[in-house]
Amino acid sequence: MSDRTNEPDNPQEVHPAEQKPPQDQDAPGTTAETEPSPDHGEQTYEGHGRLEGRAALITGGDSGIGRAVAIAFSREGADVALTHVAKEREDAESTASLVQDAGRKALTLDGDLRDEDYAASLPRRVLDEFGRLDVLVLNAAYQQARDGIDTVETAEFDRVLKTNLYSQFWILRAALPHLQPGASIIITSSIQAAQPSPSLFDYAMTKAAQVALVKALAPELGEKGIRINAVAPGPVWTPLIPSTGWPGHVPEFGKDSPLGRPAQPAELAPAYVLLASDEASYISGAVVPVTGGQPF
Template sequence: MNASDPQDPRGARVTGTIPPQDLEAPGTTRETEPRPDHGESTYEGHGRLTGRAALITGGDSGIGRAVALAFAREGADVAITAMPEEAQDAAEATAAISEAGTRAAHFEGDLRDEDFAASLPGRTLEEFGKLDILVLNAAYQQARDGIDTVSSEEFDRVIRTNLYSQFWTLRAAVPHLQPGASIIITSSVQAAQPSAGLFDYAMTKAAQAALVKALAPELGSKGIRINAVAPGPVWTPLIPSTGWPEHVPEFGKDSPLGRPAQPAELAPAYVLLASDEASYISGAVVPVTGGKPF
């Protein structure tokens, strides 16, 4: 096959068989087998985000890390957040940003803490002098055996991580965003095709999609765009730490393309939505699902 020939998407970025594994949340890249592909050896930037500053929650691993790497290679300064348990992943992610020739920042803390979540836009402004792109990506999910088995504490963890934290960070960011800024939320195919075993996670993902559509008119009047990306099955540390070890080897095989995505395959959608090439895209939920209906 010549370099110019199109690639069969069924075999793209396949990294081999996924073995059974059960990680403790939040899970880390070094524990995930095979190691997710964030685009380290493949993503090439073209200056689409030169001179801009981005904040990405959960940018230490998975989709967030792939987006951070892509943004940096497109010329943006990038700040990421991570839990203390994810310090090694965060260090690797910030090193990759720096290697791309842009500035990196890492804010360590728990997004369920209102003070921490609300501080992030201001801290990004202190680091870079501006905030042009906000990616609300961090999330938590766990497999459920039934709604009657879920404690209020566990339900609260999902809601606070996936919804409250985004509200706190977004509320703090909007007064500082200038015309041309872009907000991107990581939703999920679960917003449209919810699974009983992830009912609480699916609730939050549907709410995120609703938030994007609700805020697009308000923010559009300020010259700010807001969109979401709705991934299908993506191979990240979130998956083996969800609590379904027996299902991990089959993960993503039910998609029309017959495999899960790699995080690197999600990053171009975020780059598009962050760039001026998407200047008329706002209020959209962009599915990247491998053909799963959304």
Template structure:
């Protein structure tokens, strides 16, 4: 007699599983806050279900107060990890909200205030996490800064330096100081972007840093692999976070993400599973990879 398997509900349509952003024109001062972002992004607060994939691990996430960083922090905590994350002073309300979500999952949250452009601060983070959480197993280098540009000739050295120090220098400083604290089995994940392979002229400096991050992952994977440490990148397409209304293109916000094959921008919650896979033992043979989460945009 053939065993009858329980029937399953049909898979949701990815075009409509999450709502169209349908955002009005809006502008914020960088780095932007969740409270001022309309509509509010979905970080998985009501939907992400953990399954113990990161039980016993400790993670550091840069820029974990909002957007992709908050979604990853929530997912990691619900998967069993303690989470430390960085934020800037103007992001305190967002940071407090992230702490509440992590603690509601029964895990320890450590919010570290500071500016990643400062070498001493960035370099101190791995040691701080080891002291406060007792170990360091996963590093997510996620914080980023972007601004819309009218042309190369309009960008000051100070502004160019801000992009590179936030998106590249800080990652180098953190990685350099983290290696003595990482043991075999550790995972490093960098948030790159589709901009690394499809650069926009209006984001040329941001795109430069995202392409460099891909090169960094591919260059370090052979070296770190000899120590049993994996390094990968996630390359998001358009994702609805406070970074978007703080980029300086309010007229483009209403149409953001509608040029993807799925016809909409992603919610941060949709990125979190990729980070969980790369951080978990289930991703034990994935290193040197760039995982595109782009809504169908070719990578």
């Protein structure tokens, strides 16, 4: 990276466009199996006290975008709780260690977001541990490449909707009575909400629904002093990609972006920090595209 005191970084080169070998993982993917390893900002993110003393819950905070956000939030001064499934325990513990290295409290919450009781219990568990809940990041998601709508079994369709939509409804319903004025809700949507791929039709459906949810709830929550927004990533190199079921597509992933490469999770984190912080006090009902130039 160049010295910012002399000249700005070229966004095409700030992260190298590394060749990614064909690879496949069972969902959910893990960081250890992802080659090359994503950059979550472990060595580069510097905090400036934007979230000092606050507490955040991040679903899917063990790896990928969720881990990058957890690192950034903790270095900005927030305690962080993160959800994960059993297979992701090693990733979750690694992320929790990074949060603690920043001098903040970490809480890992093992469970399946498709379980209503587990999902609905999360806000209370964060409140019991941290004494407050200021930022809710609904980030966890599931996607699989499809060969056509006629090949998708109901159980698979159900898995996508329960992970990406039902869990968010259950968590929001449980959290809202406890959120105070100044709280921020951030949903991870996707460019798929605006540019749906045929092979991800069910995932794209949920991402478009999340955009509708943000726009629908913003007026109601605004009256309570609570902001709700979405971040819409474009191609991002995370374990979700090699676990999507398209090993031959992985080497070309993100190369059709105007910047010629996929994002690294670290490049998404600043958008979440902004939306969580008081610097975004007049931003609500918005969708922030972080797409490398692909139109949203």
